[in-house]
Amino acid sequence: MAKREMILIMGLGLHGGGIGAANYFIKKGRKVLITDLKSRDELRESIEKLEKSSNVKLVLGRHRYRDFRRANLIVKNPAVRFDSPFIEYARKRGIRVDSDIGIFLEEILKKSKNIIGITGTKGKSTTASLIHRALSSVWPDSVLAGNIGISVFDAIEKIDVDTWIVLELSSFQLGSIREKRFSPHVAVITNFMEDHLNYYSDMREYFSDKEVIYRYQKPGDVLVVNRDQDVFKMIKPTDGVRVLSFGLEADFDGEGTYRKGNDVYFRGESGECRLLSLERIKLRGIHNLYNIMAAAAVCTAIGVEPGNIERAFDNFNPLEHRLEIVYERSDFRIINDTAATTPDAAVSAIRAIEKPIFLIAGGYDKGLPLEGFVKVINDEVDTLALLAGNGTERMMKMGIKVKHMLFYDLEKAVEYALRESGGRGTVILSPGFASFGMFKNEFHRGDEFKRIVKELLGRGIV
Secondary structure (H helix, E strand, O other): OOOOOEEEEEOOOOOOHHHHHHHHHHHOOOEEEEEEOOOOOOOHHHHHOOOOOOOEEEEEOOOOHHHHHHOOEEEEOOOOOOOOHHHHHHHHOOOEEEOHHHHHHHHHOOOOOOEEEEEOOOOHHHHHHHHHHHHHOOOOOOEEEEOOOEOHHHOHHHOOOOOOEEEEOOHHHHHHOHHHOOOOOEEEEOOOOOOOOOOOOOHHHHHHHHOHHHHOOOOOOEEEEEOOOOHHHHOOOOOOOEEEEEOOOOOOOOEEEEEEOOEEEEEEOOEEEEEEEOOOOOOOOHHHHHHHHHHHHHHHHOOOOHHHHHHHHHOOOOOOOOOEEEEEEOOEEEEEOOOOOOHHHHHHHHHHOOOOEEEEEOOEOOOOOOHHHHHHHHHHOOEEEEEOOHHHHHHHHOOOOOEEEEEOOHHHHHHHHHHHHOOOEEEEEOOOOEOOOOOOOHHHHHHHHHHHHHHHHHOOOO
């Protein structure tokens, strides 16, 4: 690529992907044009992270066909569909369109093929982080990147021929590399549940992107999948791929991990092996048990010793925004679970925590089934503070029977939940919905929650 060719970044975004791609090309001395539908004010934090260069131009609040016509390469945000009129316009003119993950793979496959890819509706970040923690105890130069909020471009210079690379991959990212016909050496599917139906036409289309994680694997590669879910029956691995499963029970065919008492075991061709005890691990809930078993299966498959796995997992703290304990004393705790953006994720959280439960939930509707969420709220929640949104409206029409109030302000919702708790049980933000409208994203929602909790506790609310 000639040095003065123009790179168009379509979607700077708020999570680091667009920033990483822009800075990567800026450092290479390329001309970079960034176009995003958000305003400068909305993107202020991202813009401040850009490398300073006279070669960078911003077009915000709109996209313009003339910019796409001038580009030599378009790096689209993974959430931008290939049938976007701007992308179609560019491709008809022979302009190359790629994603940050696609460009990253082209670069690092020249160095290392030791790639572990993790996808799933939920559990990706925790599973990827557990794997990386254990790998780092053996191979300190191991890299963690992808959808977890760490730009893949920040990792390129750290990668050598023997480097293990752990990539968290969303369905959007996987869909963006379908045309490359690439799947990682080790592919992990944590679970598959209804989500993103505001983006995909149906679950079949959603799974079609997810299955890119394993569809192009070669003999000798490894596929790790949850056998307790229907996704286990849906996969069709390539002949010669080593399939490992994870699940609760020991009664299964093939290789994989399972729970026996309070321990996790691996059963393979050479027999049964105890990997770790669950007693000291800080992760709560059955969903995290699945994440632990998935990560343990991967680490075992690539040769990490059980002792290293156990030590790494014992020292692992819950990730920020995922059942994150914000405050705790004897019989009272406050938990930030803002990453629970689907009803199923919120249900898992409710079932994982101590009662009585004072839940803060609600938000933007993705069109997902709500019956199970409403039932669990009515059965297991003491008091409910609802955040306004079209998803909340639909849920309320289904019949919330527990004590509840509707709020258009997070601070008032948190104050209500805290007062209702009386300093006992669990106050938890586990929305079950996306955050569009009220917050920039779910992480902004979680940060605001923690700020408000700190302020209210300082005022002696409970």
